[in-house]
Amino acid sequence: MRNNDVRKWLIQPDFVVERDPDKCIQCQVCVRQCANDVHVYDPETGLVSSDGTQCVGCHRCATLCPTNAISIRPAQLEFRPNANWTSSAIKNLYKQAETGGVLLAGMGNDQGFPVYWDRMVLNASQVTNPSIDPLREPMELVTYLGRKPDRIEFSREAGGLALTTRLETQLELQVPVMFSAMSYGSISYNASQALARAAKEAGTFANSGEGGLHEDFRQYGSNMIVQVASGRFGVDMEYLNVAGALEIKIGQGAKPGIGGHLPGEKVDAAISATRMIPEGTDALSPSPHHDIYSIEDLRQLIYALKEATRYAKPVSVKIAAVHNVAAIASGCVRAGADIVAVDGFRGGTGAAPTMIRNNVGIPIEFALAAVDSRLREEGIRNQASIVVAGGIRCSADVVKAIALGADAVYIGTAALVAMGCHLCQKCYTGKCNWGIATQDPYLTKRLNPNVARRRLVNLLRAWSLEIKEMMGGMGLNAVESLRGNREHLRGVGLTDRELRVLDIKAAGE
Amino acid sequence: MLAGSKTYLAGIIYGLSGFAFSAPAGAGVWQRRSARVIGPNQGESMSKVPDYKDISGCAISGVMSESGRLFSGEAIIRSIAAMHERSNGLGGGFAAYGIYPEHKDHYALHVMCENEEAKRVASGFIARRLDVHHEETIPTRPIDAIRARPILHRYFVSVKPGELERNYDLSEDDIVVEVVMEINSSIDDAFVFSGGKNMGVFKGVGFPEDIAAFFRLEEYEGYIWTAHGRFPTNTTGWWGGAHPFGLLDWSVVHNGEISSYGINRRYLANFGYHCTLQTDTEVIAYLFDLLLRKHRLPMEYACMAMAPPFWSQIERMPEDRRKIAREIRIVYGGALLNGPFSVLVGHSGGMIGLNDRIKLRPMTAARKDDMLFVASEEAAVRELCPSPDLIWHAEGGVPIIGKLGKEVSAGSAVSADSAPAGRAD
Numbered sequence: 040m041r042n043n044d045v046r047k048w049l050i051q052p053d054f055v056v057e058r059d060p061d062k063c064i065q066c067q068v069c070v071r072q073c074a075n076d077v078h079v080y081d082p083e084t085g086l087v088s089s090d091g092t093q094c095v096g097c098h099r100c101a102t103l104c105p106t107n108a109i110s111i112r113p114a115q116l117e118f119r120p121n122a123n124w125t126s127s128a129i130k131n132l133y134k135q136a137e138t139g140g141v142l143l144a145g146m147g148n149d150q151g152f153p154v155y156w157d158r159m160v161l162n163a164s165q166v167t168n169p170s171i172d173p174l175r176e177p178m179e180l181v182t183y184l185g186r187k188p189d190r191i192e193f194s195r196e197a198g199g200l201a202l203t204t205r206l207e208t209q210l211e212l213q214v215p216v217m218f219s220a221m222s223y224g225s226i227s228y229n230a231s232q233a234l235a236r237a238a239k240e241a242g243t244f245a246n247s248g249e250g251g252l253h254e255d256f257r258q259y260g261s262n263m264i265v266q267v268a269s270g271r272f273g274v275d276m277e278y279l280n281v282a283g284a285l286e287i288k289i290g291q292g293a294k295p296g297i298g299g300h301l302p303g304e305k306v307d308a309a310i311s312a313t314r315m316i317p318e319g320t321d322a323l324s325p326s327p328h329h330d331i332y333s334i335e336d337l338r339q340l341i342y343a344l345k346e347a348t349r350y351a352k353p354v355s356v357k358i359a360a361v362h363n364v365a366a367i368a369s370g371c372v373r374a375g376a377d378i379v380a381v382d383g384f385r386g387g388t389g390a391a392p393t394m395i396r397n398n399v400g401i402p403i404e405f406a407l408a409a410v411d412s413r414l415r416e417e418g419i420r421n422q423a424s425i426v427v428a429g430g431i432r433c434s435a436d437v438v439k440a441i442a443l444g445a446d447a448v449y450i451g452t453a454a455l456v457a458m459g460c461h462l463c464q465k466c467y468t469g470k471c472n473w474g475i476a477t478q479d480p481y482l483t484k485r486l487n488p489n490v491a492r493r494r495l496v497n498l499l500r501a502w503s504l505e506i507k508e509m510m511g512g513m514g515l516n517a518v519e520s521l522r523g524n525r526e527h528l529r530g531v532g533l534t535d536r537e538l539r540v541l542d543i544k545a546a547g548e
Numbered sequence: 549m550l551a552g553s554k555t556y557l558a559g560i561i562y563g564l565s566g567f568a569f570s571a572p573a574g575a576g577v578w579q580r581r582s583a584r585v586i587g588p589n590q591g592e593s594m595s596k597v598p599d600y601k602d603i604s605g606c607a608i609s610g611v612m613s614e615s616g617r618l619f620s621g622e623a624i625i626r627s628i629a630a631m632h633e634r635s636n637g638l639g640g641g642f643a644a645y646g647i648y649p650e651h652k653d654h655y656a657l658h659v660m661c662e663n664e665e666a667k668r669v670a671s672g673f674i675a676r677r678l679d680v681h682h683e684e685t686i687p688t689r690p691i692d693a694i695r696a697r698p699i700l701h702r703y704f705v706s707v708k709p710g711e712l713e714r715n716y717d718l719s720e721d722d723i724v725v726e727v728v729m730e731i732n733s734s735i736d737d738a739f740v741f742s743g744g745k746n747m748g749v750f751k752g753v754g755f756p757e758d759i760a761a762f763f764r765l766e767e768y769e770g771y772i773w774t775a776h777g778r779f780p781t782n783t784t785g786w787w788g789g790a791h792p793f794g795l796l797d798w799s800v801v802h803n804g805e806i807s808s809y810g811i812n813r814r815y816l817a818n819f820g821y822h823c824t825l826q827t828d829t830e831v832i833a834y835l836f837d838l839l840l841r842k843h844r845l846p847m848e849y850a851c852m853a854m855a856p857p858f859w860s861q862i863e864r865m866p867e868d869r870r871k872i873a874r875e876i877r878i879v880y881g882g883a884l885l886n887g888p889f890s891v892l893v894g895h896s897g898g899m900i901g902l903n904d905r906i907k908l909r910p911m912t913a914a915r916k917d918d919m920l921f922v923a924s925e926e927a928a929v930r931e932l933c934p935s936p937d938l939i940w941h942a943e944g945g946v947p948i949i950g951k952l953g954k955e956v957s958a959g960s961a962v963s964a965d966s967a968p969a970g971r972a973d
Contacts, residue, residue: 169888179858191845191876206875418820514807515807520886
């Protein structure tokens with residue numbers, strides 16, 4: 040037995056790892072692949088054995104096993120069924136009794152809240168208007184993010200009409216899907232590079248997160264949105280000016296109202312240089328920006344950034360979807376934001392207190408409906424684009440989000456999964472076997488940035504094709520005709536109140 | 549020209565008798581609830597605001613004298629009747645420009661009311677903010693096919709000077725729109741269906757040729773006539789739901805379905821337009837009003853906003869035009885009309901035909917001398933003009949623009965390269 044900790048924990052393991060002795064060839068791939076030391080090779084017997092105690096269910100070993108000898112199942116040993124005291128509630132109590140600490144979790148809220156995307160269905164044309172075949176007709180997904188004027192003005196000149204309206208800089212997206220903020224530090228160099236290169240290749244944007252922009256990634260700046268967060272890591276004039284757009288991070292869907300913490304062990308030389316902090320020190324992002332305690336302070340930061348970049352870059356403000364999100368978003372627009380990014384309570388994270396991740400914030404579907412409606416009621420919807428994040432899983436979610444009113448979406452978890460993430464939710468341990476959420480060179484080299492880039496580009500291509508098919512079915516050939524077009528959504532299994540907040544009709548109406 | 553005084557008398561009689569005439573066994577067919585009762589000429593109601601989107605296929609036709617010559621409605625009636633098969637008797641209507649020369653400086657409000665009480669309330673509303681210079685029952689004649697019908701009345705009005713002083717930020721047009729929207733959204737059983745100067749909309753439930761006969765349209769003379777025959781797929785016999793849809797002097801007849809309706813409606817709300825009818829057509833009229841009257845876009849660019857070129861086409865445009873097209877698409881994305889449509893828009897200054905950008909509905913245009921013809925089918929054009937100087941199928945997204953006051957000389961009006969490209973302006 041390898042579990043040589045004399046204390047016997049009260050916690051039962053989450054997974055059972057089974058090895059089929061008829062299939063196992065003792066090749067030790069699993070031993071080398073598992074950063075959690077689940078598999079061990081005994082040179083005396085020449086046999087590989089497994090202990091599921093430390094298994095996180097990331098499937099790295101099972102995926103790479105050349106003979107498919109490994110299977111991983113949830114541990115069958117269950118507590119007496121109890122609808123109130125669930126096994127996860129009990130295990131959490133044991134953990135806290137052992138450690139006296141805050142429970143941590145990675146990725147997004149995994150609780151059983153309703154997924155409202157799945158309670159909305161899309162429309163299609165029949166008879167009275169023809170559907171449009173995207174294989175035969177143009178189908179346009181090009182999206183421009185940024186502040187738009189109410190109207191265009193012309194002046195009459197000798198040679199005819201001349202345009203007098205000057206558009207503010209817009210971000211041009213070939214597909215209305217961008218990569219969410221994921222900092223270098225929370226994810227590896229290779230993962231960051233793959234995201235940046237994929238964004239460039241697919242004609243969209245990746246987001247630096249709050250960890251600065253590595254020297255090597257500045258070449259992809261025109262396809263990067265760089266964040267200015269409460270820690271101000273890596274922010275200097277070059278950082279701001281190399282980017283396509285700037286984003287002030289106020290909050291994050293996975294942990295609204297609290298800051299971030301990259302432990303010092305992860306701050307190696309490269310991360311230290313990128314974040315502009317000493318090597319080995321904790322990178323602490325405070326909960327609020329210490330220069331933003333009200334909306335007028337936000338306005339000052341927005342305009343400080345615009346001044347610094349000579350008004351050539353759109354400024355986004357990212358907020359978590361909280362109860363009063365519509366009024367907050369309206370305030371952000373009035374404070375000068377060109378883009379408002381709203382992150383729902385299913386948004387992912389490298390690390391968040393479990394209680395906050397699972398209990399704070401609201402579903403993005405409601406937040407989006409409320410923000411879009413509010414900005415329209417106030418007549419300022421054209422002054423800012425709305426980008427939503429937090430739980431976009433597939434192209435149908437994208438179509439539904441756009442129909443509810445989003446200009447574009449951010450995907451984080453979906454992009455990580457495309458690169459290989461198996462959602463084991465242990466990002467905060469730094470032992471990501473897939474080489475994504477880790478800085479351990481032994482692990483990070485597993486993620487080939489070329490392969491990861493290609494997988495991300497493939498994902499966006501596949502989603503584009505699906506979005507075009509769905510739009511064509513609705514008889515729409517430009518994404519702007521889908522945006523905010525709630526006539527194409529119907530609710531299934533929603534209460535009257537929910538339908539009203541979403542401002543959609545019930546199926547059959 | 550207005551019809552003679554005899555017709556007024558007849559009109560008054562029929563208009564007043566409408567109420568008593570219509571209700572079979574107290575079924576309350578005029579009432580709001582009955583808006584969904586099906587069937588031409590028996591269950592129809594004029595109650596307002598069906599709570600669903602209006603989907604219909606249709607026939608449209610329009611004819612205009614660009615030199616402003618007045619001609620009888622007889623022509624347009626023949627043209628729309630030639631496309632009888634495209635309608636199903638659940639709606640027909642006409643818009644005519646230049647028909648009220650003796651009241652040309654006053655807004656002509658055409659109002660339909662379910663009963664005398666609604667008419668009394670509507671009259672009170674109108675008189676509160678507007679000076680009524682003349683009012684009368686809209687003349688009609690008895691037609692077998694048209695039985696149930698509302699009280700039809702018209703008012704020639706101007707905005708009270710005091711109203712303009714009080715609302716110094718509004719134009720006369722804005723105040724008239726406010727009054728019309730107020731009546732249409734707040735008075736039960738009364739509906740203003742036309743409100744421009746020196747023009748009028750005439751419409752109802754029935755085949756267009758029957759509606760024309762009912763309204764005695766051959767007795768009017770105008771320089772632009774548009775017409776509509778309706779084939780609604782969710783049948784609602786509501787007089788107000790027929791085309792044309794009018795706002796100020798805009799009139800819209802429309803064949804098709806606007807798949808982008810949901811966002812167009814919300815986009816317009818941003819600018820204070822509140823769509824009450826749930827019809828695609830209403831949205832089109834408001835968009836023209838917004839883009840041309842309020843935003844003062846040149847006609848060509850307003851049409852470009854509604855049926856824009858594809859990005860791939862914009863890429864290939866010359867620099868200055870590319871810049872304009874790009875900005876229009878970015879700024880006016882909410883005004884893009886997506887889905888199949890052919891539409892004819894009338895206004896005092898002319899007539900515009902517009903097809904959706906991939907041309908999913910038919911539209912044919914022709915020119916002869918100072919006349920411009922646009923219709924769903926070539927047959928409807930040939931009915932009026934067997935040998936046009938030029939006849940062509942409208943291109944998707946390329947507007948056909950008829951402009952009043954154009955100098956017409958025999959050769960230039962029909963130069964073969966300008967007309968088909970829709971640059972007739």
